[in-house]
Amino acid sequence: MTGPGPYDPFHNSVPSASPYCDSVGAYLLGVLDDADATRFEFHLADCDACGAELDSLSGLGPLLAEYAAGVADPMASPSPDLLERLMREVSEERARKRRKRFVLVAAAAALIIGGPVIAASVSSSGSPSGSGSTVSAATPSAAAVARAADVASGAVAVVSMVDKGWGTDVSLTLRGAKGPQKCYLVAVSKDGEQETVSTWSVPAAGYGVPGHPDPLVVEGGTGFARKDIAHFEVRTSTGTTLVTVDT
Numbered sequence: 001m002t003g004p005g006p007y008d009p010f011h012n013s014v015p016s017a018s019p020y021c022d023s024v025g026a027y028l029l030g031v032l033d034d035a036d037a038t039r040f041e042f043h044l045a046d047c048d049a050c051g052a053e054l055d056s057l058s059g060l061g062p063l064l065a066e067y068a069a070g071v072a073d074p075m076a077s078p079s080p081d082l083l084e085r086l087m088r089e090v091s092e093e094r095a096r097k098r099r100k101r102f103v104l105v106a107a108a109a110a111l112i113i114g115g116p117v118i119a120a121s122v123s124s125s126g127s128p129s130g131s132g133s134t135v136s137a138a139t140p141s142a143a144a145v146a147r148a149a150d151v152a153s154g155a156v157a158v159v160s161m162v163d164k165g166w167g168t169d170v171s172l173t174l175r176g177a178k179g180p181q182k183c184y185l186v187a188v189s190k191d192g193e194q195e196t197v198s199t200w201s202v203p204a205a206g207y208g209v210p211g212h213p214d215p216l217v218v219e220g221g222t223g224f225a226r227k228d229i230a231h232f233e234v235r236t237s238t239g240t241t242l243v244t245v246d247t
């Protein structure tokens with residue numbers, strides 16, 4: 001006899017009822033612990049609803065990645081309703097799991113609330129013409145987010161892309177990277193051309209692994225326009241592909 005037992009993300013027959021579907025905001029803001037973040041990313045690979053949610057929040061990913069790296073860009077502030085939704089999700093996550101990693105949340109919230117884009121939208125909302133509130137200034141930057149998890153290698157990658165005049169600005173967040181090894185991120189165009197976006201060395205401790213939970217965050221760029229990119233590959237210097245991220 002089976003009652004409603006503890007939630008098991010790997011044997012969940014009702015995807016829409018997954019608690020992980022409420023965790024997108026918490027994930028983006030970094031309040032999930034590392035085991036949960038990894039489980040969420042695997043869930044994400046199979047859940048269209050969470051994928052769409054993450055895409056809708058994509059303007060925030062690069063902001064948080066930059067904040068985590070200590071180079072916050074206040075110009076990337078999301079809209080107020082987005083902030084409200086994220087904060088609600090985070091508080092629900094907190095209430096459910098009592099996680100304690102609040103420092104990044106508080107810092108991100110301060111950054112978001114204090115952002116110049118929010119300030120601009122607040123002042124423009126006082127328009128006397130009334131009912132229709134136009135806050136187009138608060139639209140997040142047009143970042144696209146793609147993600148993938150490779151069960152064989154254990155690597156989980158999230159790639160944010162922003163169109164630029166010169167090509168595409170690329171931000172990679174990588175978990176499950178074992179060390180020591182050298183890796184690089186390659187952009188592959190729809191024509192089959194390849195460009196190296198960034199290279200890095202994974203220390204022996206690894207990134208986003210037990211004992212060293214912090215993910216790797218690297219920034220780079222490619223001359224390909226975003227629409228011309230077919231996929232990204234994270235490869236090791238020995239030629240192994242750790243994970244392929246379709247765009």
Ligand SMILES: [Zn+2]
Pocket residue numbers: 015018020021043047048049050051
């Ligand atoms: Zn989901």
